[in-house]
Amino acid sequence: MTHPHEPDPDRHAAGPGAATGHFIALEGGDGAGKSTQAALLGDWLESLGRTVLLTHEPGGTPVGQAIRQVLLHGEHVTPRAEALLFAADRGHHVETVIRPALARGVVVVTDRYMDSSIAYQGAGRDLAAEDVEHLSRWATQELLPDLTVVLDVSPDVGRARRGQVHDRLESEPDDFHAAVRRRFLDLAAREPARYLAVDAGRPADDIQLDIRRRVTALLDQGALS
Numbered sequence: 409m410t411h412p413h414e415p416d417p418d419r420h421a422a423g424p425g426a427a428t429g430h431f432i433a434l435e436g437g438d439g440a441g442k443s444t445q446a447a448l449l450g451d452w453l454e455s456l457g458r459t460v461l462l463t464h465e466p467g468g469t470p471v472g473q474a475i476r477q478v479l480l481h482g483e484h485v486t487p488r489a490e491a492l493l494f495a496a497d498r499g500h501h502v503e504t505v506i507r508p509a510l511a512r513g514v515v516v517v518t519d520r521y522m523d524s525s526i527a528y529q530g531a532g533r534d535l536a537a538e539d540v541e542h543l544s545r546w547a548t549q550e551l552l553p554d555l556t557v558v559l560d561v562s563p564d565v566g567r568a569r570r571g572q573v574h575d576r577l578e579s580e581p582d583d584f585h586a587a588v589r590r591r592f593l594d595l596a597a598r599e600p601a602r603y604l605a606v607d608a609g610r611p612a613d614d615i616q617l618d619i620r621r622r623v624t625a626l627l628d629q630g631a632l633s
C-alpha cells in the first residue's frame with residue numbers, strides 16, 4: 409500500500425521489470441521544438457550526474473525503423489493499419505528499450521509517445537481517440553510517462569519552423585494541425601499532475617527553464633522514495 413503523496417516505487421512495473429528510473433515524454437506538433445528541448449534536457453540531466461537515454465517514436469528500435477519507413481515514407485496506409493503500426497512500434501520500443509532502461513535507473517526522454525497517436529490518429533483521422541489510447545495502453549502494458557511535456561505552438565509557427573515539408577503527416581493542411589494541437593492540450597488538461605503544457609512559441613531557453621523546473625520537482629519526488 410502506497411501513501412498517495414509518496415512516489416510509488418512500482419509505478420512502471422505493470423509490464424516486465426520493476427523500475428526506478430524516470431520516464432519523460434515530449435509531445436507536440438511538427439516544428440514545436442521537441443528535438444531541441446529533448447537535447448537541452450538531456451544535457452542538463454547529464455550535468456546533474458543522471459544517466460539519460462534520449463529516444464524517439466516512431467523508429468526508436470531497428471524494428472521501429474522499418475515500421476517508420478512504412479508509416480512516413482511509404483504508400484497510403486489505412487487509418488486502422490496506421491494505428492496498429494504506430495502501436496507495434498511503441499510496444500516493441502517499450503519492451504526492448506524503455507522498460508530495461510527504467511529498470512537500470514535511467515532517465516528516459518522520448519521524443520513523442522502515445523499522446524501523438526491519440527492526437528494524430530484520434531483527432532485528424534477517422535478513429536475514436538479512446539480506441540487509439542486503448543491500443544497504445546495494451547501495446548505498452550500500461551506504461552505511462554511520469555511527466556509528459558506538451559510543446560504548444562500554432563500551426564503557423566510550426567509550419568514556419570519545419571520549413572521544407574518532408575513526410576506524409578507533416579504535409580497535412582493547417583486545420584489538421586489545429587485539431588491535433590487541441591487534442592494535445594485536452595490531454596494535458598485532463599491530468600495536470602502528469603503533464604506540463606508550455607507555450608512553445610517562446611525562445612528555446614525560456615521553454616527549457618519551465619521544463620527543468622518541473623523535472624526538478626519530479627526528480628526530488630524520486631529522491632524521497
Ligand SMILES: Nc1ncnc2c1ncn2[C@@H]1O[C@H](COP(=O)(O)OP(=O)(O)O)[C@@H](O)[C@H]1O
Binds near residue numbers: 438440443445608610
Ligand atoms: N523555441 C524556438 N524558437 C525558435 N525556433 C526554434 C525553437 N525551438 C526549435 N526551433 C527551431 O525550429 C525547428 C524545429 O525544431 P525541432 O526541435 O526539430 O522541432 P520538432 O522536433 O518538434 O519537430 C528547428 O530548426 C529548430 O532549431
Ligand SMILES: [Mg+2]
Binds near residue numbers: 442443444519
Ligand atoms: Mg523532431
